[in-house]
Amino acid sequence: MNTFGEIIDQIAISSKIIIHRHVNPDPDALGSQLGLAESIRATYPQKNVLLAGEGVGDLDWISTMDTVKDTDYQDALVIVVDTANRPRISDQRYQQGAKLIKIDHHPNVDPYGDLRYVNTSASSCSEIIADLINTAGNKLRMTARVAASLYTGIVGDTGRFLYPSTTVHTLAVAAQLVSFDFDANLINLKMGEITLNQARLQGYVYDHLEVDDSGAAKLIIPQSLLHSLDLTTDDAHVIVSTPGRLKGVHSWVMGVEQLDGTYRVHLRSQGPAINDLAAAHHGGGHPLASGAKAQDEAEMQQIFTELITLQQQFK
Template identity: 40%
Template sequence: MSSIMQQIYEAIQSYENIVILRHEKPDPDALGSQGGLAALIKHNEPAKHVVMQGEDEPGLSFLVSMSEETAALLEKSLYIICDTANRERIDGSGWDKAGQMAKIDHHPEVDVYGEPSWVDTKSSSTCEMMMSFALWLKEEKAWEIPAEAARLFYAGIIGDTGRFQHSNTTPKTLQMAAEALKYPIDPASLFAGFYSSEETLVRLKGKVLSDFELSANGVGVMYLTQSLLKEYNVTINGSSALMNVFADVEGIKAWVFFVENEDGSYRVRLRSKRIVINELAARHNGGGHPNASGAKAEDLAETKAIIEELNSLCQEQQT
């Protein structure tokens, strides 16, 4: 059997119409793998009709924009799905009617789909896989790597490794990033796009860092009241960017933001390092992941109850 890269190459060769999709609420790895692969194919196979589909992500518009045109002739199209573990999360339509559907991803395989399916959970990011695919195409098929593809693959690697800080960073990750950097991609402008924020948000961040409370059990608490949000001119949605600003304080196990709604109730944003918090969230009209959940509190009394429950969870687990 030929290598997985050869199989994906052959799939690309077999179709004139290629639609590239990724998961909903895209992050830099999703957009980078989608946009970079599109740039790579367009550059080397200019006769092919390549379409990127999905909702645009306003905060990441400096990376790539989706195609204006829609896909034609679904049954004669190859769909390539990037960075998406399960079909439920695919952002875009028509893939269920595609002539062929391929998967390229690094998440644990919760939903087996795609022919061929290239899943490498040891890769930091789908973009790391894409960069190695690009190098293989260069070596084996004499393809060129356009700078735009290298820029987008680099962006995805940065995104999923947190600038090479997370434990998913391997020697291969750094090698692929180094290969991308051989092209004129201006990483400084990428960093500016990722990490610059509005002044109002930076000022509120200062307020949060000075005012959050940390209990002896390792529970961090911050209230964002209506008056505070108005004073700092930050919206409820905008304030979600502050979720992790004190997550690195020594001794913290879980943390919560109570964001006051206009009617005096609260949005509850919960995070934890290890303890499981989604059951607590479910008891307060919410839910989510074991370490990242959301809930609702009717009033101040319910926020106090949540703080107490979090403290007992953290006290139970003294690790």
């Protein structure tokens, strides 16, 4: 594992920096990516700093991506944030840079990069980036735009400070960030904002959630439903945490059918660790929040069966 100092020094000597994050980005992926980029830009205006990755869906209010050409990677420092393993890096051209740095808070299942800093105790990658900037002194600046981006990421990955990953240090960092001149309340409102059809999708959750006696639950969101509500698969992210509000539900798997008939799988838990289960199905993540893939409904049922076993063993 490398130190903040080594990463800061590498940033200081690099004239071109391209920052990547994971596919299907969440607020932390975008917040940490943009926050780091804006800090570098504010400190070193002469550097060429670019954000790389595919589309961000309805999270474009947080950040949008730059147009990155193949030639931009020549002699560039590439930094990947909030991404545990290489297959989940958005835009696989990350390999074309001169040097690669990994900054993450997921379990270090894939220790890629020439330099890497992984802190699984951090609530979010945005919290790590805030610590990196605070450590850097005058080599990295904290501005209102940087603070707003990092605050967005922390709020997103802590569920507005409700998840167990929230620590005393998390709250201290958040307090520092909100001391800057940005509208934290507006960010909180945007985080909770949903459309009428997304609200109808939440109603579907309560009507169709299958709950096992163990406390494990399963839900499948078919493409036909999304089509009827004029929603995309990205729009379904608003319901991922919904089952956790129900008494008696302690872990759950949600499969959102993709256009090709496969399923994007969301795994959440209030008890048993589910990241190994996710890894067994082409995914990974945190012990209590992970993602995976399923080829069909049969694999969705298999994941649910395995989740029931985990829940029974935990109880």
